[in-house]
Amino acid sequence: MPSLPPQDIAIIGGGAAGTLTALHVLRQANGPLRIAILEPRPGLGRGGAHATEHAEHVLNVRAGGMSAFNAVPGDFVDWLQHDMAETPREALAASFQPRRRFAAYLAARLAQAQQASQATLIHLRVRALGLEQADDGFVLALADGTTLQAAAVVLATGNAPRPLPARGASSLPAGRRVEAWDIPAIERIAPEARVCIVGSGLSMVDAAMALLSAGHAGPLHVVSRHGLMPLPHVDGQPAHALDIDVFAALPLRARMRALRQEVADAQARSVPWQSVIDALRPHVQRLWTTLSADDQRRFLRHVVRLWDVHRHRIAPAIHQQLMAAMARGQLQGHRARLATAIAGERCVQLRGQGRVGQVLALDVEHVINATGVELRIQAMSNPLLTELIGRGLARPGPHGIGLDTAPDGRLRDANGHAQRGLFALGSLRIGTLWESLAIPELRGQAEGIAALVLAQ
Template sequence: MTPAPYDLAIIGGGAAGALVAMHCLARDPGMRIAIVEPRAALARGVAYSTTRDEHLLNVTADRMGWHADLQGDFVAWLQAVDGEGAADVGHDFMPRRRFGDYLAARLADAAASGSVVHVHEHAVACEDAERTVLLASGERLHARACVLATGNASRPLPWPVPAEVAARVCEAWDLAAIAAIPPDARVAIVGTGLSMVDIVLALRGQQHRGAIIALSRHALLPLPHEPTHMALDVDIDALAMLPLRARMRRLRALAAEAMAGGLPWQGVMQALRPHGVRLWQSLSPADQARFLRHVVRGWDVHRHRIAPQVVDMLDAMRADGQLRVDAARLAAITADGGQVVLHAAAHGAGASRCWQVDHVVNATGIQSRFPVAGDALQASLLAAGLARPGPFGLGVDVDGDGALRDRHGTAGAHLFAIGSLRIGAEWESIAVPDLRLQAARIAARLRPAARSS
């Protein structure tokens, strides 16, 4: 490490951290940046570190890129790397690992001046009026500003797992553990969202023959993209003035009108895509709470869509009986002779149910509460008063540029967050278009202050 302070410390070296670094360097190529990331590789994180080709991007290649003004840059990179074979990939749902390769390459290009240092450490605290990052080794890293780009932590199962079957229960993002599941094992996946899709794809890719059961309270699966990504005409100003119930009625009516006219309902969601933060923040706190209680799961499956060929594969696996999707409110996990038993609470007049399986995979989603249990950095921020929980305890409270609000609600000029940490304040905060917009705004805010403060 250099004895002089860095201009910026980025805690987390996944996609979000890489985007912050690239946007800052695009504005100021001489900015001195430390990326604190224990992993060996930068720019990948959880989503893009997969090596499996069956794990696809959820949008087509021509809609991906590190900068909103460089749409098509990912395709250009693919063509440069793959040659003529990549000439027509713009409308393809490419493997996620290729986007990780692209981000790593573009970050390396941006950092060619040597102004970026990869610090292979865990950050455990921020100290000294937001200007010092304490590392797990005990060293201190001094920076004029800091961005929390810590990525997504998985939400733990809400029930204790008996010790005798703990080795048979793993996380959705633990691909090594999933690869070790025997091909004839009966597998239960807790959750039916995007992580569940990844697990099923991985199991199928490794020639899994056993039954797969996906369980969630609503049993809703992600819906497909339509090929054109056409955005329909939606009056966003009028929509933002409506309370939640009227807003949802209006969106359902717009989707029905589109389909009656031979247009895809997805075009309504596509029109909303650039306005997610505004639509969330225009709801009253009471309506935001209603959304989180009653609407969120239906919203997610319509909003976070997947490649049509993946939907076709899931449908085929359900049709041949290998994949089953059940609605259940799980209440406990027990052990029975080395097998794992999942118990569902009785609902209404219905009897309680249980599923006896060989392996369980937790795919309940990302941990959005702040602070995350066991996260030393988040605990330190809260204890020092440098951060406070966001609305409904989701993520951290931030201003419009992502600057953390302290315990008194005052946004500082030196400590920022990007990604899922902003979910309570902004809701739409985890997809690449959200991340690159957040990165651009952080870079713009930092440029005049990074070297003068």
């Protein structure tokens, strides 16, 4: 197999996590170094979340929380101010910016770092399919038939979509079944069409907003097992202080009781529940790792949906638009477990089981899969990850979620040993850390991995 020129560092995945890693390596490098980032998509920093061109697809975090650097929390706001000098800084920091602007910010900071660094970065638009250990690091097998040798490898493969959970779904004709992340396919849906969105999290919000902003007039059904819709941030939210040590010392059930009490006490002082969740937010990794394995399992079984809607909130303006669509009867929520999706002559017949004794029966022209991010590593259908596990270079993370990693981000092999020169960040670490998807965690992990790789 032809081999590409060897690199010091190969970063697999050029979404936000991979791009942040490259950015931090470029900034920390104090000598010549070759970095390759492998990403089949055009452009870096976009990945699945930030590639959308829709202005309605806004960040779910205020601009003030989206810096690429822990040490400069206002850096994204500084960058925004260049083009929006007339907007007061506080207003910009509190705003929910279009996600495409965040991708442009990452690309701009990456370009600046490239100019200032002695290290060089190349973007190889190819997928990595395999990885094996070599004398001096690793050899990657790439989808174009070439190989690439690298002394250190960082896995930043990001979010994988979940399959539609209904028998028959995989054989629905193209166009009848649409993935929520496939915005061009959603844009092709006729304005009068009856649509069912399966899943009610942030991907549902993206799909619904893409349709509504394009003037969709047909009914939008939203089906999910729990029937919970994302909740909004509130404007002008006061800060709330809590004693995290108290929470971390409690088992799950007592912790949930303490949290409900904390919310009730805060609300009695006119502090919204959102402030309490935000006070917990920086400590979620500690809260996860201090739960016993049994309590983590209980959390995944009984609490996770409730946690998600309170933790992963949406901009108030977006929430208002969804509520308005519900109020006029266009958007209808259904709490049900989908069983089958059968292609009829001119529609898709969706059948399922609602709450006690209720039957779900919807005939729609299109079904949109918005079931969100796949956490189970075996179901991610990423050949690279499957091969890593097959070769014993990685093992599934706790509860089969993500990959097992050491606290510094090194991948643990089949025997649990943290490996030199092989790292993972982002959603691959979710089983170990739970809170490992959003930018505050990604930038911290990227900075730490950059320092370790350079030390090596």
